Amino acid sequence: MIKKIVYITLLLLLQGTTTMAQKQYPLNYFSPPLHIPLYLAGTFGELRSNHLHSGIDIRTQEKEGFMVYAPANGYVSRIKVSAWGFGNALYITHPNGYVTVYGHLKAFNPAITAYLRKIQYEKENFEQDLAVPRNKLRIKKGDSIAITGNTGGSEGPHLHYEIRDEKTEKPINPLLFGLKVEDSLLPVIQSIKIFTLNMSEDKVYEVKKKDKIFTLKSKDTLIVPAKFSLGIATYDVIGNSTSKKGIYQLELYVDTMLFYKHSLETFSFNESRYINCLIDYPTYVKTGVKYQKTSILPGNKLSIYNNSINKGWIELNDSLVHSLKYDVLDVNGNCSELVFYVKKDTLMQKMPLSTIPLTDSNLMISYNKADSFCTEDVKIIFPAHALYDDILLKYYTSAAPEKYYSKYHEIQDVYTPLHKSISLAVRTDTVADSLQSKLLIVRIKDDNSIDAEGGKFENGFIKTNINNFGKFAVLLDTIVPVIKPLNFKDKKKVSNLKILEIKITDNLSGISKYSAYLNEKWILMEYDGKNSLLTYTIDEMMQAGNNQLKVLVEDSRQNRSELIVELEK
Template structure:
């Protein structure tokens, strides 16, 4: 058996240098690297932590170990990364491979033995350093579409020894990109009530004027006070039409640098603060990310560099300024926007924006409890980035907790007193969030303690107390009761629940646990007969499916195999 002595190099020192090891890692796939997602691009509530490598719209491509090392973690989940494999390398970095279809046969056997031993599909393992040794170029898995993947691809990461993801392109893994980033929209923001843009105290879209070669100017504007700017932008590589994230944005005021944000590395602890970087309200109402090129209070992101005056431009009366932004992709292709700003103090009679006078003012630094009728909401201190004025109302069993246009740093607790309900109904109740035009009800994990139901959420909006009295449905997909399945590789069953959602499932054959993989996107449970746990001719299948409030359905069928 071959052993590696893992020497964890102080990567913090390496990060301060201009180069990362360029010949250490190979590509994880043996096809041309084409990306559907780039490192650091903006996603819902998080930065993308790796590269999404296209697999030509198919599953089952060979995935290779990018360097020598050992498998240090295996995580199998219905959601998120789906089937994921982690390899620790002698230089201290960790490579991550996610949304896999399956592991290579020896690793798959290792995994399934433990899954059967523990009687569970979802599992997280941390093998010892001498258990699962791999060499650079070994096949370790096959690409897939598991977890929260939107289509077949390989999600690939490189992390340091503190679990901080780093752009894999920094290590020599390359893609063809000769196109400059695209700049779609440009906005100006007043910092406070004493700041104005074209005589108004509100976010203002500025018309972009193309000047050729990915350079733009903005129609001249007048301003006064401290103003910031925001941009919607994306990048495209040569071989893909996907609209991906950019790598760097730098701004100058009168030729002097006053702001930079670099998307080459971040920490998972800070990723949700993306909601402070972007115009959160604009995103929630327009589904478009505006990156704010200024730093507001309580923004802990480490991506900022060389920030002067928090990135704002100070505009004084009758003084002219030139503001410029340079947007870059990883390969150094750039697009620019130049803005001429004329200082013009507005007349006192100009109307300022007045916020709607809600009755619940929340100080960001203080914990607060809001109560009305049988509902209370607990807001921990520092949940909000700023002091806010909230709309809080209760109508029957519906809670109106403002609109989802203000980002939260922490979960808030929603509590329903259900003492007025009949005892037989209490166990069927849950807290849901009302979403979308059709007002769908999305289950929120709900804890029952006596006559109190508690759910935690990290978004504002409308919530409701709802009863789920209907059990899940279970339907065979590729067999019927009493059927011979000797020539079948897979056994498939579809499960669904129309309200609170699937909570758990368990399948047995002849009272012996069998592994069934759940694809929540299709609602299909799949058992692979190659697991060789179904060995009898006559087999009694039993599947128990339970929803999130405890309603359950038992499906039973007989099948035969030789």
Template structure:
């Protein structure tokens, strides 16, 4: 039976959740183009009851039962999708944890291709280890040679003290160009397993913690996907097994033989071996910190123009926090570089930036922006005693205070029949609808509402487009007369625009 239906401009877009009580599983179908007629009618009724395009519906088993072979939807590209496809999951109904769906379809799919290795990384533990004379991580590419073996790391690795390793790798399958994650990885040192994981399930409360499973800084800066073979102290993911949390103590001047084994669900394996040479070197202590933030306590950086609070449980490791500040005439505050490198925050911290000037009467129009070259993105925030305060989910960003005082722009794309006495030439495929183009310069559209003759009507919207669409519904607005349309859009700062017109239907 269908247990949940969600409709959203972003995320999974149109999504169905079907419970299978006999097995204890829930199957999930996301980014759908449309629901089957009976499901679509049920959803539409609820949208009108709630007067909202966005709905999240929980259903009793008797409401929409389904059976094997029944078409429930058409796949598509709605929500936060990068191209037409079906987002499919199998979850444990009780815990709602996603499982490896391939386990349930293994016999239907052939896979003879082993995982592929793309790179190796070495991470000195700050203040306790060094790699090639540096406390900076060493990341190297690895290539698959024509003879089927892999190249050695392009640079030899000499280390002293405590270090961690990482690997960049993907899995592939027969007949597909896609890349996938690697199901199992083990790392051994001198023949002894030190680290391993099996990615067979996880909880949604753990999703953000995957930012410490990966090399977050390299992902943010280079879109490169190294997986750490060590467990940072704030990482509580359940998928690991390890000794010393995967860290290696290089305390002898000798070769340390490293071996990685990568395995997919079908048992296809790849092994890669290389050497880390133990060599005594000076272990440098990180310097230039504005504040050392620790993973197991609350952290606060407080100054007059800038404040940052990161509650306990939000850092995965200790960090050398840095802050730089420069004057600006283009913003309402100074510009702050919040840490030299990207660092993920598990849930969120709180940032406050002081206004250098405060000319706006409507304080909701202020917000913190993130600056990336010539591009800016809106983080928002609230005004409190001369500061703008907002949540922050990662460090390594450039921030300032800006303002959005401009309301959204609403323009017709197609309005059916006659508009203001003039008949529009509308494609046949669009004669059953009204389409409006709605845009905002900065803070984004926070809410919208359409009314015909004073009554709510359902405008649909997808986050990838600035088009909002109302499909005529004769049962709700009637036919054979002139109707009044009012469409309202409000942006993230409360700036409001209204579009009105008359149409015949």
């Protein structure tokens, strides 16, 4: 078949944004933070759950304890200690207007630790987010500042490393600062998806690779509707690891014209959740595959787009064959190319657009306006821009099993993403006044497992904010958390131990407070959320002879547990 490429005969509304040149960043100002070969477990802008990855994840040979060295002069400007997220995190501000950030650390250097400990003891709280006064903790290039770990939400030992602009606080791809990471492998293209105005006609086309060339597995001319957009399942590979890394840049050319482009140079934290409209969210929820859409929804405010024409929607007004080309690049410039062709389906009936019935129970919610939906059992309030596109709200209610204190409320579906949280109030069954504070909203998942959503009792309703649609009901939580010593027992010697470990768990609403006292004095217990673990490193607070250890744990419905043991040192 002879390919006939016709240049720019598309019906285009030329609303393209101009291509922005990439900013120049100081090269080699920052030396590598680790003195081991740099292999990445994660790239900047990688598509994560509800966020774009804000830094790079540097592998640490599957172990903890590598020294982290200051990449340039500066001062510690923030120390954050959290049972979740980045765990132990350090922020260093440099004189050139950038801030480097280190996450999931096992520990800080002695000077930083001493500064932090003093405040932890003063405030009697392990978790801290400290703005450190300028020049209180000065750092020289090459100083050891911390050791690598696996704290917070980390799923394996590594260093999370970020470079942020000091003024805007926007993270920037650290690999644009001259950090050398060996990667000569091409990004992988798995498949493409054609999106149509009538979702039921969306189609997936698998991609194959031969001799570094990517082509469609099917014949390479696709018959498409007059108006369509595209998505691509693609990822980068680095070194001999087969895990999927994020790409750096995606371009789509229509008849050799640049039609769409995004690059992961920088973004702001408040736009990170737009990941849910950058990808084809319903397919991701159903299958886990992330198609990066090369079309842009009305409520999508991501700043990573350099160029987009007609919001990425391609319109064909002739019956000629047109060429489409995807260029997928990693940050080292390795580029995978996929070329295929499209031709308008001349037989296809034009879809009438207003075939959706509007009924009383179905309410149109605009993405850019505040709105609400209320019945006598439920109140849902949408702030403006909670959605990426207008939706016809689906809502169903039904009787729930006896253990619930409300009806079931199914709101929209799990395939529609929310950008901002919306307010949900659910009418509860009548309970004694003393139990009102023990009620909470829960989300019931398809497998019948339950997630706590919290909430506050107010005039017969429980009210909370939710970040996802789904099925909701009210439960009662009167069960106290469980406190279980792991490596010691009551009235036993602990003189051979360096640390005390305690597992703390809660059945439903989740742990909200924990504290520990040795001989009536507060002691620092580090809390590791993902392992439900409290750890006390035995120090001078434990005296020779008998000691009383008291641990208090409270869940978010104020159910309190207490453990008291006698320990002999």
